[in-house]
Amino acid sequence: MLKKxxxxxxxxxxxxxxxxxxxxxxxxxxxxxxxxxxxxxxxFVPPIVAIVMSDQNYSFDLLKGSKECVINVLGVExxxxxxxxxxxxxxxxxxxxxxxxxxVAASQVKAPLIDECFANLExxxxxxxxxxxxxxxxLEVLKAWITTAKKRERTLHHCGKGVFVxxxxxxxxxxxxx
Amino acid sequence: MLKKxxxxxxxxxxxxxxxxxxxxxxxxxxxxxxxxxxxxxxxFVPPIVAIVMSDQNYSFDLLKGSKECVINVLGVExxxxxxxxxxxxxxxxxxxxxxxxxxVAASQVKAPLIDECFANLExxxxxxxxxxxxxxxxLEVLKAWITTAKKRERTLHHCGKGVFVxxxxxxxxxxxxx
Numbered sequence: 083m084l085k086k087x088x089x090x091x092x093x094x095x096x097x098x099x100x101x102x103x104x105x106x107x108x109x110x111x112x113x114x115x116x117x118x119x120x121x122x123x124x125x126f127v128p129p130i131v132a133i134v135m136s137d138q139n140y141s142f143d144l145l146k147g148s149k150e151c152v153i154n155v156l157g158v159e160x161x162x163x164x165x166x167x168x169x170x171x172x173x174x175x176x177x178x179x180x181x182x183x184x185x186v187a188a189s190q191v192k193a194p195l196i197d198e199c200f201a202n203l204e205x206x207x208x209x210x211x212x213x214x215x216x217x218x219x220x221l222e223v224l225k226a227w228i229t230t231a232k233k234r235e236r237t238l239h240h241c242g243k244g245v246f247v248x249x250x251x252x253x254x255x256x257x258x259x260x
Numbered sequence: 261m262l263k264k265x266x267x268x269x270x271x272x273x274x275x276x277x278x279x280x281x282x283x284x285x286x287x288x289x290x291x292x293x294x295x296x297x298x299x300x301x302x303x304f305v306p307p308i309v310a311i312v313m314s315d316q317n318y319s320f321d322l323l324k325g326s327k328e329c330v331i332n333v334l335g336v337e338x339x340x341x342x343x344x345x346x347x348x349x350x351x352x353x354x355x356x357x358x359x360x361x362x363x364v365a366a367s368q369v370k371a372p373l374i375d376e377c378f379a380n381l382e383x384x385x386x387x388x389x390x391x392x393x394x395x396x397x398x399l400e401v402l403k404a405w406i407t408t409a410k411k412r413e414r415t416l417h418h419c420g421k422g423v424f425v426x427x428x429x430x431x432x433x434x435x436x437x438x
Contacts, residue, residue, distance in 0.1 A: 092420070098297050099417035099425060100278010119276050122300040124312050124394050132310060132396065134302050158431075165433040212390060216302050216398065218310065236428070239277035239417065242270070244435030247277060250414070250428025253336075255343040257422035 083197055088226040093129035096155050096201050096226075097121060101237035102164055102246070104154040105133065106185070107144035108193045113185060114172030115196065116141040117164045119240045121153070129223035131205065136217050140172040145219060149207040150191035153223075154199035157235040158248050163198075165244065190224040200229040261375055266404040271307035274333050274379050274404075275299060279415035280342055280424070282332040283311065284363070285322035286371040291363060292350030293374065294319040295342045297418045299331070307401040309383065314395050318350040323397060327385040328369035331401075332377035335413040336426050341376075343422065368402040378407040 088096075097103075105116045120134035131153070135142050145151055156164055163181040170177065178185050178194075185194030188204045195202040204227075209220035229235070236249040266274075275281075280297045298312035309331070313320050323329055334342055341359040348355065356363050356372075363372030366382045373380040382405075387398035407413070414427040 095420035098278075099419050100276075100297075119278070120300045120302070122298045122310060122312055124298070124396060130394070132300060132312075132394075134300055134310075161431060161433060165435055169434075169436045209394075216308070216310075216387075218302060220394065238431075239427070241277050241430075242273035244433050246431050246433065247427045248429050248431060249417070249425045251426050252419075253339060253416075253424050253426060255339060255422050255424065256347075257343055258347045 083200065084230045085202070085227040086230050088201065088228040090129055090223060090226060091127050093203060093223050093226050094123045094126055096203070097123050097131060099237065100239055101155055102240050104156060104164060104167060104196060104199065105135070105141060106152045106154060106193045106196060107141045107148060107150070109144040109148040112144060113178070113194060114141050114144055115167050115177045115183065117168035124220065131221045131223060133219050133221060134217050135219060145207065146210070146213065148192060150193050151205050151221070152188055152191060152193045152195055153203040153205060154196040155201040155237065156199045158238055160198060161238055161246060164238070195227065200235045202227045261378065262408045263380070263405040264408050266379065266406040268307055268401060268404060269305050271381060271401050271404050272301045272304055274381070275301050275309060277415065278417055279333055280418050282334060282342060282345060282374060282377065283313070283319060284330045284332060284371045284374060285319045285326060285328070287322040287326040290322060291356070291372060292319050292322055293345050293355045293361065295346035302398065309399045309401060311397050311399060312395050313397060323385065324388070324391065326370060328371050329383050329399070330366055330369060330371045330373055331381040331383060332374040333379040333415065334377045336416055338376060339416055339424065342416070373405065378413045380405045
């Protein structure tokens with residue numbers, strides 16, 4: 083997918099709506115993908131993000147070891163793959179191959195971008211003080227990419243038990259703030 | 261609005277999709293409302309949630325002082341009020357009066373429920389270690405309420421600069437996990 087650099091000041095516009103994301107990690111020759119929806123913005127610029135990743139996940143050790151990851155934001159057309167990725171473990175499955183997701187080299191981190199995702203955020207872990215107690219990692223987004231395609235991407239939001247709501251209509255209301 | 265108790269095990273289904281919420285606080289005779297969308301689940305049961313509230317907000321001191329709040333989840337019909345609440349400060353405005361939002365006594369905390377919101381989560385702050393550096397508060401949901409109405413509520417997701425996406429169609433995909 084053809085992509086362009088996205089100003090870091092616009093990263094919050096991708097994560098603030100709470101989309102389902104896929105997080106890629108790489109460490110000591112292993113790479114993996116995890117589907118996730120427990121994330122929040124912490125600050126605008128530089129973009130600081132918190133993600134919650136259970137230590138039961140194969141990706142946990144890769145993230146902890148490498149202190150890097152990529153947040154890949156997906157459109158509804160990748161819904162099946164995202165659920166598939168969430169239903170198996172990287173300990174026994176090469177998820178890139180199994181779900182035909184293409185790893186592309188990132189510019190700032192070793193974890194790969196997922197080519198099929200319309201936006202990719204290259205992140206480094208900047209704080210692990212809450213990783214042990216809450217599985218919460220604080221990330222800084224170093225570099226952001228977004229598709230050059232003009233069509234509006236519809237993201238997914240997970241409502242539990244395999245039920246997802248897809249982005250519907252847009253409304254605009256004057257806001258003084260961000 | 262007529263409401264019933266919601267099992268704590270289902271709270272994540274409300275917050276995981278990343279809806280715009282309104283957080284109510286009360287401390288030393290003052291109560292306030294803040295519109296927010298920087299929140300994430302941390303754990304399922306008991307439901308543990310992180311919210312990021314800037315110290316520039318009037319609600320920050322009320323939350324820090326009282327160590328309690330209510331997360332009020334709103335449907336699209338409250339969009340204008342939610343933006344209005346976000347565009348003024350409780351330091352000079354009684355937002356309940358100005359936006360015709362009805363405070364209702366909570367069962368576990370002093371902060372009020374907003375009656376017009378279809379779900380209300382009574383929360384206590386359980387960890388403020390990241391409040392100073394990241395404005396991040398860890399909350400435990402003590403009690404949850406949900407409307408008895410059967411119609412599907414459409415929540416809002418903020419995409420920045422007053423642009424919101426409203427919940428669209430539902431898709432179901434088999435998931436082995438939560």
